[in-house]
Amino acid sequence: MLSDLRKPEEWTKRRLSGVRRYCGCRGRWRVARAQAPFALPPLPYADNALAPVISANTIGFHYGKHHKGYLDAMNAALAGPAKDLAGLSLLDLMKATAGKPERAALFNAAAQTWNHTFYWNSLKPGTGGKPPAGSRIAARLDTDFGGYDKFRETMKAMAVGQFASGWGRLVIENGKLACVRTPNAETPATVAGRTPLLTIDVWEHAYYLDYQNRRADYVDALLDKLINWEFADKNLVQDRTFIGRSRAGAREVVTLLFVFANN
Numbered sequence: 681m682l683s684d685l686r687k688p689e690e691w692t693k694r695r696l697s698g699v700r701r702y703c704g705c706r707g708r709w710r711v712a713r714a715q716a717p718f719a720l721p722p723l724p725y726a727d728n729a730l731a732p733v734i735s736a737n738t739i740g741f742h743y744g745k746h747h748k749g750y751l752d753a754m755n756a757a758l759a760g761p762a763k764d765l766a767g768l769s770l771l772d773l774m775k776a777t778a779g780k781p782e783r784a785a786l787f788n789a790a791a792q793t794w795n796h797t798f799y800w801n802s803l804k805p806g807t808g809g810k811p812p813a814g815s816r817i818a819a820r821l822d823t824d825f826g827g828y829d830k831f832r833e834t835m836k837a838m839a840v841g842q843f844a845s846g847w848g849r850l851v852i853e854n855g856k857l858a859c860v861r862t863p864n865a866e867t868p869a870t871v872a873g874r875t876p877l878l879t880i881d882v883w884e885h886a887y888y889l890d891y892q893n894r895r896a897d898y899v900d901a902l903l904d905k906l907i908n909w910e911f912a913d914k915n916l917v918q919d920r921t922f923i924g925r926s927r928a929g930a931r932e933v934v935t936l937l938f939v940f941a942n943n
């Protein structure tokens with residue numbers, strides 16, 4: 681599953697559809713792909729795998745109703761009033777609609793589709809707490825926050841302090857780890873100079889069934905028991921500013937380039 685996460689724009693793939701047509705220029709039959717709706721990415725775990733921190737009941741509504749609802753709204757717009765954008769990848773669709781009031785509904789649907797896939801992958805059963813000793817992300821927490829405890833305090837403050845709906849996030853900003861909060865559907869994926877590493881959904885639909893108004897307890901539980909440091913570590917390597925700040929990072933990027941070049 682994690683290998684699918686190296687290209688965020690590929691997370692929400694379109695269903696393939698089309699008809700076979702003969703391509704004279706290449707002398708072979710090819711499938712002409714018609715525009716098809718985006719598909720809902722599967723959860724990276726069973727719907728009860730995060731219990732008791734997040735119940736299967738919450739996952740059922742959050743993933744099955746809210747996440748799917750955003751995706752359905754995006755597909756409906758792309759099949760109707762926003763047909764001119766129907767050929768874009770999810771990431772390009774968010775970039776094309778961000779900051780445009782006349783496209784606000786489509787941006788919200790597309791960004792929330794992306795945000796939720798990122799959130800599901802920011803969590804993993806049996807993890808949380810401090811990142812593995814000696815990992816790249818652990819080293820960066822030490823360098824940029826002065827250690828895990830300061831990161832945890834900052835991340836909790838960002839997530840709990842977000843007024844109304846939104847997201848607490850760990851990002852790379854200008855080459856340095858930072859905790860930020862974003863309201864509503866806003867996402868760092870469309871912001872130049874920001875690379876998302878992890879996120880915590882603090883919309884009420886994420887925690888109210890299990891925690892009611894105790895948002896701080898929900899954030900504590902996620903940080904201590906579900907945060908997926910492996911995911912953050914992989915996202916860290918995607919950030920171009922990582923090259924040059926870490927020999928290990930540079931080595932990994934060179935390895936990835938070698939793999940891509942030979943496949």
Ligand SMILES: [Fe+2]
Pocket residue numbers: 742746796881883885886
């Ligand atoms: Fe949500």
